[in-house]
Amino acid sequence: MTVPPGDPADAPLRLSATTGCPDTWPVFDRLWRDHGPVAPVELEPGVHAWLVxxxxxxxTVTGTPRLYSRDGRDWRAFQDGTVPPGSPLGPMMFFRDDVVGHDGDEHRRLRRPIEDAIAAVDHRRLRRTVEYLCRGLIGAFAERGAADLVAEYAEAVPLLALGDLIGFDPRQSRELLTAMRALSGSGSGEDAHEGDRRLEALLSRLLAARREEPADDIASLLLAHPGLRTAAEALRSIVVLMSAGNHTTMSWIAQTLGLMLTDPRFAGRVRGGRLGIDDALDEVLAVAPPMINMPARYALRDTELGGRAIARGDALILGLAAVAHDVRAHAGSQFWQRGNRAHLAWSAGPHACPARDPARTIARTAVATVLHALRGVRLAIDPADLEYEPSPWTRCPARLPVTFTHADPGGTHGRRSGTRA
Incomplete structure (x- = not known):
């Protein structure tokens, strides 16, 4: 990408500055003021991209795959060696031979089995499963009167729920959690690639077991789906579901809990029993979605976008949170209003997230369960002291320490029908 020289306003901002800050609002306001709808950003030292x-x-970018490719092999910075094969950007931006990495007919072929698997989810069973799992997690810290609702709760809920849907016993999920954290975080390239390898190994063993003995789960459905040609394609489809669904849903849960505990509009409702959970969930999606910045599209030819000259091979990052600051689209008003779901938190176009309904079931049940179970729950630190995970893509509190006067985890003993918990 080429940034006009000599203009200090065009000095690229490090992309991670948009996710690790205490408040994203002034950061995106400044980016809009300095750059307009398409801003230059730095992904890592010497590696630049455009934030749309x-x-x-x-x-336009998400809906025009003939011009903006999802195939990481089209990224010029990778082609010319600016980004080495071991870069920590790799797991999120390099080509993957799965539904995410392809466009056109191949993308549609690989997406259909995933859509069919998601459509087969029984949401009543999923809600019961998530509630049971949540109450088990709450039971582990109920006697202490304090907890970290990220490490001890939000971090585990989506993984356990997705594991149940896919076919894992939750007791096997701790190793999955370690692999997913390495894959989704911003650690060294070695950590990220090792997490990727460990995740695929764990899921390969699950698929081998399901080939021998099918069950009522997503792994079995994908193995039997006529749209997938090999077991390797089923494996890659499950990897997509796990990697796309786990960390983003965790962030959604954690950010919603943080909002409800710190924002006066919601905090009073928590203490008074009028929880406003759906409002809080929707506000997080609208103004600070879990995937703040989504990688990536790659220009297939020289073009223009938002007044910027986009060169062939440039990387474009989807600013899913920054769109809330586009006054052209929102008539200059506060973007989030009660009941408004006109956001792009799920992205758009052919690659839009197909799992928004299961994600909402998991997130809403997790938030409702912990807030109903904990009495007198309050954030144990000043909201200004909240810190966020160091990732350029997602925004999640690193910790959410709370105290509470009483816990009623109820239902933590015994098995419920319809769950492997």
Missing amino acids: MGYEELK
Whole structure:
């Protein structure tokens, strides 16, 4: 990418500055003020990209695969060696031979089995499963009167729920959690690639077991789906579900809990029993979605977008949070209003997230269960002291320490029908 020289306003901001800050609002306001709907950003030292922040520009990029490819092999910075094969950007931005990495007919072929698997989810059973799992987690810290609702709760809920849907016993999920944290975080390239390898190994063993003995789970459904040609394609489809669904849902849960505990509009409702959970869930999606910045699209030819000259091979990052600052689309009003779901937190176009309904079931049940179970729950630190995980892509509190006066975890003993918990 080429940034016009001599203009200090065009000095690229490090992308991670948009996720690790205490408040994203002034950061995106400044980016809009300095750059307009398409801003230059730095992914890592010497590696640049465009952050697409305009509502219509983002829909153009996501809806025009013939011009903006999802195939990481089209990234010029990788082709010319600017980004080495071991870069920590690799797991999120390099080509993967799965539904995420392809466009066109191949993308549609690989996406259909995933859509069918998600459509087969029984949401009543999922809600019961998640509630049971949540109450088990709450039971582990109920006697202490204090907890970290990230490490001891939000971090585990999606993984356990997804594991149940896919076919894992939750007792096997701790190793999965370690692999997913390495894959999704911003640690060294070695950590990220090792997490990727460990995740695929764990899931390979699950698929081998399901080939021998099918069950009522997503792994068995994908193995039997006529749209997938090999067991390797089923494996890659499950990897996509796990990697895309786990950390983002964890962030959604943690951020919603943080909002409800710190924002006066919601904190009073928590203490008074009028929880407003759906409002809080929707506000997080609208103004600070779990995937703040989504990688990536790659320009297939020289073009123009939002007044910027985009060169062939440039990387474009989808600013899913920054679109809330586009006054052209939102008539200059506060973007989030009660009941508004006109956001792009799920992305758009052919690659839009197909699992928004199961994600909402998991997130809403997790938030509701912990807030109903904990009496007198309060954040144990000043909200200004909240810190966020160091990732350029997702925004999740690193810790959410709380105290509470009483816990009623109820239902932590015995098995419920319809769950492997």
